[in-house]
Amino acid sequence: MQSKSILLILSHAPYGDTRAKEALDLALTAAAFGQDVSLLFTQDALYLLLKSQQPQAIEQKNLANICSALPMYDIDKIYIENNTSQTKHITAEQLILPGVFVNHNQIALMIRDHDVVLRF
Amino acid sequence: MIFSILIYGSAHNSQSVHTAYRFAKSLLAAGHTLHRVFFYGESVYTASALCAPPRDEQDIHQLWKSLAETHQLDLVVCIAAALKRGVIDQAEAQRHEKPAFNTHAPYELSGLGQLSEAAIISDRLVTFGA
Amino acid sequence: MRHITIADKDLTLDDEGYLLDLTDWSEAVAEYLSNEEQIQLTDAHWEIIHVIRDFYRQYELSPAMRPLVKAVGITLGDDKGKSIYLMKLFPQSPAKQAAKLAGLPKPTNCL
Amino acid sequence: MSTLHTINKSPSDNTLWQSCLAALLPGDALLMIENAAYAAAQPSVMTQLQEYDIDIYLLSADVDARGLSGKLYTNANIIDDQQFVTLACQHTKVVSWF
Numbered sequence: 166m167q168s169k170s171i172l173l174i175l176s177h178a179p180y181g182d183t184r185a186k187e188a189l190d191l192a193l194t195a196a197a198f199g200q201d202v203s204l205l206f207t208q209d210a211l212y213l214l215l216k217s218q219q220p221q222a223i224e225q226k227n228l229a230n231i232c233s234a235l236p237m238y239d240i241d242k243i244y245i246e247n248n249t250s251q252t253k254h255i256t257a258e259q260l261i262l263p264g265v266f267v268n269h270n271q272i273a274l275m276i277r278d279h280d281v282v283l284r285f
Numbered sequence: 286m287i288f289s290i291l292i293y294g295s296a297h298n299s300q301s302v303h304t305a306y307r308f309a310k311s312l313l314a315a316g317h318t319l320h321r322v323f324f325y326g327e328s329v330y331t332a333s334a335l336c337a338p339p340r341d342e343q344d345i346h347q348l349w350k351s352l353a354e355t356h357q358l359d360l361v362v363c364i365a366a367a368l369k370r371g372v373i374d375q376a377e378a379q380r381h382e383k384p385a386f387n388t389h390a391p392y393e394l395s396g397l398g399q400l401s402e403a404a405i406i407s408d409r410l411v412t413f414g415a
Numbered sequence: 416m417r418h419i420t421i422a423d424k425d426l427t428l429d430d431e432g433y434l435l436d437l438t439d440w441s442e443a444v445a446e447y448l449s450n451e452e453q454i455q456l457t458d459a460h461w462e463i464i465h466v467i468r469d470f471y472r473q474y475e476l477s478p479a480m481r482p483l484v485k486a487v488g489i490t491l492g493d494d495k496g497k498s499i500y501l502m503k504l505f506p507q508s509p510a511k512q513a514a515k516l517a518g519l520p521k522p523t524n525c526l
Numbered sequence: 527m528s529t530l531h532t533i534n535k536s537p538s539d540n541t542l543w544q545s546c547l548a549a550l551l552p553g554d555a556l557l558m559i560e561n562a563a564y565a566a567a568q569p570s571v572m573t574q575l576q577e578y579d580i581d582i583y584l585l586s587a588d589v590d591a592r593g594l595s596g597k598l599y600t601n602a603n604i605i606d607d608q609q610f611v612t613l614a615c616q617h618t619k620v621v622s623w624f
Contacts, residue, residue, distance in 0.1 A: 169405055187326055194397035197479035226475045234474035237482040269548040276549050281404050282621045286615050300560045311607040365523055380430045382416055409614050414624025
């Protein structure tokens with residue numbers, strides 16, 4: 166099967182609704198199918214990467230743990246919206262995964278350069 | 286041109302499932318191919334045959350069903366998203382020992398891999414969101 | 416669903432033979448399930464079962480084939496981190512069979 | 527190499543609109559569908575959009591449904607569903623903001 170480059174842009178926080186979880190499921194499936202998947206964390210999606218999540222009391226899976234599996238699924242291209250991390254006062258050390266920080270211009274070019282772009 | 290459609294908006298709490306329907310009708314009318322329609326997230330409720338809107342209001346389940354039957358469309362409903370929301374076909378109802386089922390052809394429960402495949406096969410994948 | 420008794424404990428399996436309650440798992444359960452899968456468990460199988468259970472503990476996911484191969488490679492060495500090696504141990508489908516014997520849910524990222 | 531962006535929320539969803547606008551490149555097109563049609567009735571939004579080198583479109587079905595046809599502050603192109611399909615063909619991909 167031929168491969169296309171897929172950019173998945175996440176914009177929603179974990180737990181409050183299912184959007185982030187369903188986008189991650191899609192990323193893992195596409196990667197398991199051998200697709201070339203890049204993930205971009207924008208807006209509240211940055212909270213997915215916070216190490217300190219403990220969702221036991223709300224009986225949810227820990228989405229930080231699931232995010233930490235991304236490299237195991239060969240999803241190594243992980244990008245973080247620069248502006249978002251600044252306004253949320255989140256530093257790289259607080260994140261479960263390292264990512265490349267990108268600005269708005271770079272994001273626009275990433276959208277242009279991928280074959281398929283899905284935003285959740 | 287080969288299109289696929291990803292619907293992510295709520296079946297009954299957003300306009301998106303209907304916008305997608307109009308887009309599908311138009312691309313078919315223009316002679317393009319619709320490889321697959323993939324229902325994900327809250328849009329999976331579209332597949333419930335038990336929806337009974339007032340007779341003078343839009344019946345989104347029926348609209349997609351008729352279009353699919355006319356054009357032999359592949360309507361795939363994400364099985365994981367559907368099962369957890371109680372949208373279930375006969376085979377899955379048996380497997381999970383549930384007392385009833387509420388969806389059937391032309392709606393078909395299948396995995397997210399079908400969306401992956403549609404992304405590769407199609408020239409355009411168009412999303413209709415929440 | 417199916418009810419079985421192993422070491423005086425009542426357990427439930429789903430339609431496809433996966434354990435319904437992950438906390439019911441024991442090595443005796445793995446032995447029982449391996450008979451159903453017609454697999455003779457060896458040390459080589461147990462190594463993989465432990466790797467996949469650790470994977471689940473860490474990531475809360477039953478791995479698809481590629482991540483399973485990767486995890487086995489990292490833990491047990493590159494000579495074992497190959498799909499052909501896992502196919503020999505679990506001929507039906509390594510990701511599904513290993514998950515089943517390890518008491519994990521069926522991997523969702525399959526077709 | 528250009529993108530058709532669709533957006534379906536009114537400009538009251540400021541975060542969504544800012545993200546979408548930041549992603550526009552010269553030569554792209556923006557199609558305002560569903561509640562995004564209200565944007566075309568807001569002078570401030572349309573003035574802001576003029577700064578971008580892009581084509582702006584509205585779906586007639588959405589404009590008519592919302593009673594906006596006499597209230598549009600712009601010369602945004604009003605198109606029908608068929609032309610939506612044509613636009614999707616003319617651009618190399620479609621990105622949806624929702």
